[in-house]
Amino acid sequence: MKITKLKINTESQKYSILIGSKLISKFHKICEVNLIKFKKCLIIIDSNVPKKLVLDLKKNLKNKETFLLFFKASEKNKNQKSIDNILKILLSKNFSRQDCLITVGGGITGDVGGFAASIFKRGLQFVNIPTTLLSQVDSSVGGKTGINSSYGKNLIGNFYQPKLVICDIGFLKSLSKREIICGYAEILKHSLIADKKFFNYLYKNVSNILKLKSPFINKAIFTSCYIKKRVVEKDEKEKSLRKILNFGHTFAHAYEASLNYSKKLNHGEAVILGIISALKFSIEERIINFKDYQRIISHIDSSRLTKKIKKYFSKKDTKKILSFMIKDKKNNTDEINLILLKKIGSPIIDKFYDKNKLKYFIKKELVD
Numbered sequence: 001m002k003i004t005k006l007k008i009n010t011e012s013q014k015y016s017i018l019i020g021s022k023l024i025s026k027f028h029k030i031c032e033v034n035l036i037k038f039k040k041c042l043i044i045i046d047s048n049v050p051k052k053l054v055l056d057l058k059k060n061l062k063n064k065e066t067f068l069l070f071f072k073a074s075e076k077n078k079n080q081k082s083i084d085n086i087l088k089i090l091l092s093k094n095f096s097r098q099d100c101l102i103t104v105g106g107g108i109t110g111d112v113g114g115f116a117a118s119i120f121k122r123g124l125q126f127v128n129i130p131t132t133l134l135s136q137v138d139s140s141v142g143g144k145t146g147i148n149s150s151y152g153k154n155l156i157g158n159f160y161q162p163k164l165v166i167c168d169i170g171f172l173k174s175l176s177k178r179e180i181i182c183g184y185a186e187i188l189k190h191s192l193i194a195d196k197k198f199f200n201y202l203y204k205n206v207s208n209i210l211k212l213k214s215p216f217i218n219k220a221i222f223t224s225c226y227i228k229k230r231v232v233e234k235d236e237k238e239k240s241l242r243k244i245l246n247f248g249h250t251f252a253h254a255y256e257a258s259l260n261y262s263k264k265l266n267h268g269e270a271v272i273l274g275i276i277s278a279l280k281f282s283i284e285e286r287i288i289n290f291k292d293y294q295r296i297i298s299h300i301d302s303s304r305l306t307k308k309i310k311k312y313f314s315k316k317d318t319k320k321i322l323s324f325m326i327k328d329k330k331n332n333t334d335e336i337n338l339i340l341l342k343k344i345g346s347p348i349i350d351k352f353y354d355k356n357k358l359k360y361f362i363k364k365e366l367v368d
C-alpha cells in the first residue's frame with residue numbers, strides 16, 4: 001500500500017501528514033526525507049498502544065538519544081500535572097529547542113504532548129503519531145493543543161503546529177469497536193460540513209470503513225484530513241470559518257459534561273448525538289431540507305453508531321445540558337451559537353439562539 005502525503009500550509013508552519021501502513025518501521029528514513037533533524041527525543045506513548053509497535057519505533061531510532069514516557073491517557077490526566085511531569089524530564093535531560101518531542105497515542109496524548117512542546121523554551125520540535133481513528137482524522141490536524149482544568153475541558157492551550165504527522169493504519173487494529181465509531185463520528189462530520197460526494201461514499205462503504213478495510217479506511221482518513229486541512233489553512237486561529245468544525249459539538253460537549261465525562265458515553269458517541277440534535281434543530285428552524293435530513297439520519301440509524309438520546313438523559317437533565325451549552329467557550333453572550341446545516345456539504349456558522357428557545361428544544365427531545 002502506498003504512502004499518501006497531504007501538505008498542510010498554515011501561517012505559522014508548513015508540514016506533512018503521511019497516511020499508510022508500516023510507516024513506523026521507516027520512521028528514521030521518513031524524518032530524513034521530511035528534513036526533521038534532532039539528536040535527542042522524548043517519546044510520550046499512550047500505555048494502551050501495543051508494545052510491539054513501540055519497539056519497532058524505538059529500534060528505528062537507535063542512533064538517537066531516546067527517552068520514553070508511558071502515559072495513561074484519560075481526560076483526568078489531561079492536566080497541568082502531566083505537563084509539569086513532561087517539562088521536568090525535558091529540563092532535567094537538558095533538551096534544547098532543536099531536539100524533538102514525539103507523541104504516540106490518541107487525541108489526549110497528542111494534545112498534552114503538543115501543549116508541552118509549545119511551551120518548552122517557547123517551542124520544541126513536535127512530531128505527532130496519532131494511534132486512534134479520531135486522532136488520525138481530526139485532532140492531529142490543525143494544531144490545537146491543550147489540557148483540561150477544573151473549570152472545563154480544553155480550556156488551557158495553544159495553537160501549535162507539529163513538524164510532521166504520521167498516520168500509520170497498523171495502530172488502528174487494536175482499537176475497540178467503540179473507539180473506531182468515535183473516529184467515524186468526526187469523519188461523518190467532515191463529510192456533512194464540506195463534501196456531499198464524500199458523504200455518499202461513506203453511506204455506501206461504512207461497513208468496510210468500520211472494519212478498517214483498505215482502501216476504504218485510507219480514503220476515509222485522507223479525505224477527512226483534507227477537509228480539515230482546507231478549513232484550518234484558511235482560518236488557523238478559529239476566528240470564523242474554523243467554527244464549522246464544531247458542527248454537532250456544542251450539543252456533544254454539553255452531553256458529555258452533563259454525564260461528568262462518564263465512560264457510558266464517549267466523545268464520538270456524544271458527537272453523533274450532537275449531530276442528530278443539530279440536524280433536528282436545523283429542521284425545526286426550516287434550515288435543512290427534509291430529504292437531506294432523512295438521508296443522514298437513516299445512515300446513522302442503519303450503521304448503529306449510537307443509542308437513542310433518551311437512553312442517557314431524561315427531562316430533568318434539561319437545565320444541566322443547557323447550562324453547559326451556555327458555558328461553551330465558543331459562546332460570547334447569553335445567546336448560543338450553533339453551527340447548523342443547510343444541506344449536506346453546506347453549513348451555516350452565524351446563527352445565535354436564545355437560551356429559552358434551546359431549553360424548549362432540548363426538553364422536547366428528551367420527552368418525545
Ligand SMILES: NC(=O)c1ccc[n+]([C@@H]2O[C@H](COP(=O)([O-])OP(=O)(O)OC[C@H]3O[C@@H](n4cnc5c(N)ncnc54)[C@H](O)[C@@H]3O)[C@@H](O)[C@H]2O)c1
Pocket residue numbers: 046047048049050073074075078105106107108109111131132133134135138139140141142143144145154171172173174175176179182267
Ligand atoms: N486538538 C484537536 O483539534 C482535537 C480535536 C478533537 C478531539 N481532541 C481531543 O482528543 C481527545 C480524544 O481523542 P481520542 O478519542 O483519540 O481519545 P484518547 O486519546 O483517550 O484515546 C482513546 C482510548 O484509546 C486508547 N488507545 C490509543 N491508541 C490505541 C491503540 N492503538 N490501540 C488500543 N488502544 C489505544 C487510549 O489509551 C484511550 O483509552 C479528547 O481529549 C479531545 O478533547 C482534540
